[in-house]
Amino acid sequence: MGLRINDVVPNFTAETDQGTFQFHDWIGDGWAILFSHPKDFTPVCTTEFGAVAQLADEWEKRGTKVMGVSVDGVEEHKKWKGDIEKVSGATAGFPIIADEGLEVSKAFDMLPAEAYMPDGRTPADSATVRSVFIIGPDKQLKLSMTYPMTVGRNFAEILRALDALQTTAKHGVATGANWQTSEDVIIPPTVSNEDAKAKFGEFNTVLPYLRTTKLPS
Numbered sequence: 001m002g003l004r005i006n007d008v009v010p011n012f013t014a015e016t017d018q019g020t021f022q023f024h025d026w027i028g029d030g031w032a033i034l035f036s037h038p039k040d041f042t043p044v045c046t047t048e049f050g051a052v053a054q055l056a057d058e059w060e061k062r063g064t065k066v067m068g069v070s071v072d073g074v075e076e077h078k079k080w081k082g083d084i085e086k087v088s089g090a091t092a093g094f095p096i097i098a099d100e101g102l103e104v105s106k107a108f109d110m111l112p113a114e115a116y117m118p119d120g121r122t123p124a125d126s127a128t129v130r131s132v133f134i135i136g137p138d139k140q141l142k143l144s145m146t147y148p149m150t151v152g153r154n155f156a157e158i159l160r161a162l163d164a165l166q167t168t169a170k171h172g173v174a175t176g177a178n179w180q181t182s183e184d185v186i187i188p189p190t191v192s193n194e195d196a197k198a199k200f201g202e203f204n205t206v207l208p209y210l211r212t213t214k215l216p217s
Contacts, residue, residue, distance in 0.1 A: 002109040003108055003109050003133075003141055003144070004141070005141055005142065005143070005144075006140050006141065006142075007140065007141050008138075008139050008140055008141075009023070009108070009133065009135050009139055009140070009141050010023070010104075010107035010108065011023050011024040011139075012103060012104060012107060014069075014097045014098070014099070014103075014104060015074060015097070015098050016067070016074070016077070016095035016096055016097050016098060017074050017077040017078050017081070017095060017096050017098070018095040019095075021067075021095065024139055026065065026067070027065065027135060027137070027139060028065075028137075029137050030063040030064060030065060030137055031062065031063055031064040031065070031134070031135065031136060031137060031162070031165075031166065032064065032065045032066070032067065032134075032135045033059075033064060033065070033066045033067070033132065033133065033134050033135070033158070033162070034066075034067055034068075034069060034108070034132070034133040034135065035048070035049070035052060035066065035067070035068050035069070035131075035132055035153075036068070036069040036070070036105070036108070036110060036130060036131050036132075036133075037049070037068065037069075037070055037130055038070075038071065038130055038149065039070065039071060039072060040070055040072040040076045040077060040079075040080040041076070041080055041083065042149075044149065044150065044151075044152050045130075046080075046083055046084055046087055047087060047088075047152055048152055048153050048155070049068060049084045049088075049092060050084050050085075050087045050088025050090065050092075051088070051153075051155040052066055052068070052092075052094065052155065053084060053085065053088045053090035053091060053092040053093070053094070054088050054089075054090045055155060055159065056090065056091070056093060056094075058159055062162055062163070062166060064162060065094075066094045067094055067095050067096070067097065068094060068095070068096035068097065069096065069097040069099050069104050069105070070096055070097065070098070070099060071099050071100060071102060071105065072098065072100065073098045073100050074098045076098075077096040077098060081096075108131070108133065110130075110131055110146075130146060130147050130148070130149060131144060131145065131146040131147070132144065132145045132146075132147075132153060132158060134158075134161065134162060134165060136165070136169065142165050142169075143161055143165060145158075160179070160180065163180075163181050164179055167181070167185065167215065168185075171185070171215065171216055172188070172191075172199075173185040173186060173187060173188065173213075173215070174186040174187075174188055176212075181215075184204075184212040184213060184214055184215070185212065185213060185214075185215050186210065186211065186212055187200065187203055187211040187212070187213055189209050193211075196211060196213070199216075200213040200214070200216060201213070201214075
């Protein structure tokens with residue numbers, strides 16, 4: 001069975017280009033994002049990890065750590081970061097896991113249990129290792145996305161989704177399609193009108209089951 005929303009994510013010890021980390025300890029009491037990719041020195045992923053590097057201040061504002069994972073080794077990661085920084089013009093300060101034995105890729109259900117990497121591995125051998133996992137302070141999976149090799153990830157959407165997850169967790173609300181932080185939020189149907197008024201004050205009833213309100217300050 002694959003990893004599902006609200007499952008506690010696997011806890012593992014992994015070697016990275018910045019040393020050895022125990023995953024749950026590394027997450028600590030904040031939010032975390034695990035970005036995976038099929039191989040170092042691949043074009044789409046170089047632009048993506050450059051985007052992650054450029055957003056360093058945004059991750060920090062949100063109390064969120066980021067970590068990459070690849071099926072290549074530590075020395076390859078260190079060399080590849082030079083290309084990432086050249087493309088992005090930003091320092092790639094986040095660690096990248098050296099998942100040469102595929103333990104992390106299999107634990108997060110990105111590869112089947114019987115998968116192996118042949119000698120002379122290519123990106124095609126690990127094409128499914130291309131996902132995003134957003135993890136809460138409770139170590140539970142809050143959101144996951146998987147992309148094909150040819151389509152670069154939209155990091156503006158990942159940042160938007162992180163904002164929505166943190167907002168809904170803090171205030172007990174929901175967010176609608178394309179929601180941005182300046183917009184109204186949705187009151188869950190499980191909250192009565194009386195409780196909604198006590199908690200949020202005025203709200204707008206669009207439909208009996210769709211009520212919106214200003215985000216509490």
